[in-house]
Amino acid sequence: MPRRSAIAALLGCFAFATSCTDDADQRFYEHGQLPGLATDQWRGEELYLRYCAGCHGEKGNGKGLAAPFLEPKPRDFTRGVFKFRSTPSNSLPTEADLRRTIREGVHGTSMPSWKTLPDPEIDAIVAYLQSFSRRFQREKPAAALPLPGAPADLAAPERVVRGRQAYDDLKCGLCHGPEGKGDGPSAGSMTDSEGHAIRPFDFTRRAPKGGSRPEDLYRTFMTGLAGTPMPDYAESTRDETQRWDLVAFVLSLRAGAKETR
Numbered sequence: 001m002p003r004r005s006a007i008a009a010l011l012g013c014f015a016f017a018t019s020c021t022d023d024a025d026q027r028f029y030e031h032g033q034l035p036g037l038a039t040d041q042w043r044g045e046e047l048y049l050r051y052c053a054g055c056h057g058e059k060g061n062g063k064g065l066a067a068p069f070l071e072p073k074p075r076d077f078t079r080g081v082f083k084f085r086s087t088p089s090n091s092l093p094t095e096a097d098l099r100r101t102i103r104e105g106v107h108g109t110s111m112p113s114w115k116t117l118p119d120p121e122i123d124a125i126v127a128y129l130q131s132f133s134r135r136f137q138r139e140k141p142a143a144a145l146p147l148p149g150a151p152a153d154l155a156a157p158e159r160v161v162r163g164r165q166a167y168d169d170l171k172c173g174l175c176h177g178p179e180g181k182g183d184g185p186s187a188g189s190m191t192d193s194e195g196h197a198i199r200p201f202d203f204t205r206r207a208p209k210g211g212s213r214p215e216d217l218y219r220t221f222m223t224g225l226a227g228t229p230m231p232d233y234a235e236s237t238r239d240e241t242q243r244w245d246l247v248a249f250v251l252s253l254r255a256g257a258k259e260t261r
Contacts, residue, residue: 044128047121055110060132062194070110073196080135081193083225084210086144089232094141098126107207145222145234150214154248163249166242170233175200180253186229193227203253217247 049058055074057063062076075082084101085093093101102122105113114122130136153159167173167180175190177183180203187200201208210220221243224232237243 041124041127041131043121044124044126047117047125048128051114051117052125060129066110072109072198073194074111076194077129077132079194079227080133081227083227084220085141085223085226086147086219087142087223088145088234089224089226091142092135092139094144095123095126096144097141098129099123102126104211106209107212108209145219147215147219147222148240150218150247151244154214154244154251156248159245159248160252162242163245163247163252166237166246167249170236170246175229176203180204180250190229192229198228203250205254207254214244214247214251217250218243221246 048056048060053064055062055064055066055070056077057067057074060077062074064074067074080092082093082097082101084106085091085097087093087097099122101111102114102117102125104115105111117125172180173184175182175184175186177187177200182200182202184200190198190200192198208217208220210216210225220230221237222232222234224230233243233246237246
């Protein structure tokens, strides 16, 4: 994010935090949140207003004071749609998924890591976030998909070669480009489910948003990114070998780009 935008975002967050009142009951009923919040959700409200509302908005609708300065836009929690999950497409995330995103942040965006927060505070924020969408009252997250550990030979040249073929077979280049630079033929016309213009990820420049470990990339390929054109490949891939081959190739794009600089 440009330095000027980052400063504006920080100022927006600070302005919001200093404007919050202590009248939690008033806020609760005015903002149309669900009745019957548990104790940890009330604690979560206090923490959310302090750390999150400057970007995500007091109502959780992604319209905080800093939001106009941010790309990508902050998540609208009221929609109940989350990109980073261990659950199948169209499912809610698990509480562990929400904790992971808060703790780790989202690479390459204005969403920071909150590793400095104690686990009970992160748990309270998660409980409060779930109050913004009725989906959490009506549905339960599906079971998390199995997440195996990366094979020992992930960086083997033969895996990378096979992964290149998987990348082509799955038509990843239509969006991400033939060399993974985010410049595929569909790149200029893509939007998310909220109508925001988005660009396919450039695998050659930085770690993926969902995490830098091979297992993080595998999880994204298997679950997709809800609310975006990025599908899941759980059914499209043949087996575990092909899935890890794809991970190996995509990781090689960034490694190869570093070697040429």
